[in-house]
Amino acid sequence: MFTEHHLYMQKALSEAQCAFDKNEVPVGAVIAHEGKIIAKAHNQVETLRDPTAHAEMLAITQAASALKSKWLKGCTLYVTVEPCTMCAGALVLSRIEKIVFGVSDPKTGAFGSKIDLNILGLNHKIKIKRGILEEESHQLLKSFFKTKRNNVKYFH
Numbered sequence: 001m002f003t004e005h006h007l008y009m010q011k012a013l014s015e016a017q018c019a020f021d022k023n024e025v026p027v028g029a030v031i032a033h034e035g036k037i038i039a040k041a042h043n044q045v046e047t048l049r050d051p052t053a054h055a056e057m058l059a060i061t062q063a064a065s066a067l068k069s070k071w072l073k074g075c076t077l078y079v080t081v082e083p084c085t086m087c088a089g090a091l092v093l094s095r096i097e098k099i100v101f102g103v104s105d106p107k108t109g110a111f112g113s114k115i116d117l118n119i120l121g122l123n124h125k126i127k128i129k130r131g132i133l134e135e136e137s138h139q140l141l142k143s144f145f146k147t148k149r150n151n152v153k154y155f156h
Helices: 004-021 055-067 085-094 134-150
Strands: 028-033 036-042 075-081 098-103 127-130
Touching: 004 028, 004 036, 004 055, 004 075, 004 098, 004 134, 028 055, 036 055, 055 075, 055 085, 075 134, 098 134
Parallel strands: 075 098, 098 127
Antiparallel strands: 028 036, 028 075
C-alpha cells in the first residue's frame, strides 16, 4: 500500500541519489510539516569537509529556519538510513515529533540498531517508524559501497 510516508521517502531517496552522484555516502532526508516539505538535504561530509554535514543535520537547520523556531514540533523527518548518535541527539534537542527511516544501521544506528536513544529517558521521546522503502534505500547504499570497493587502488 502506497502511503504519504512512501511519497516523502521517495523524496528522501532522490536526495540520497544526489549524494551518491557527488561521491557522498547516499543518505537523503526531508522534513515535512503540515503536509509540506520544509527541508530537504543529503550528506555533504566530503563536499564541505565537515564531519557534521549529515543529511539530517542539514535538514534540521533548514527546517528550523523555515519555521523560525528551534523546535520542530509537529514535524516528521524522513531519512533513508537510521540516524547516527550525533543526528539522533540533535533530533531529540529539536523536539521533532517523528522519524521515518528506510534501512537500519547496525554499526551506528541510534534508534534501535546499535543503541536506542528513546530508552535513555531523555527530555524528549521521538516516535519511530522503520522499513519504509527499505529495499530501495539498501540497494542504493550497497551500490555505492560496491563501487567504492571496486575503485580501491592497492599500492605495494
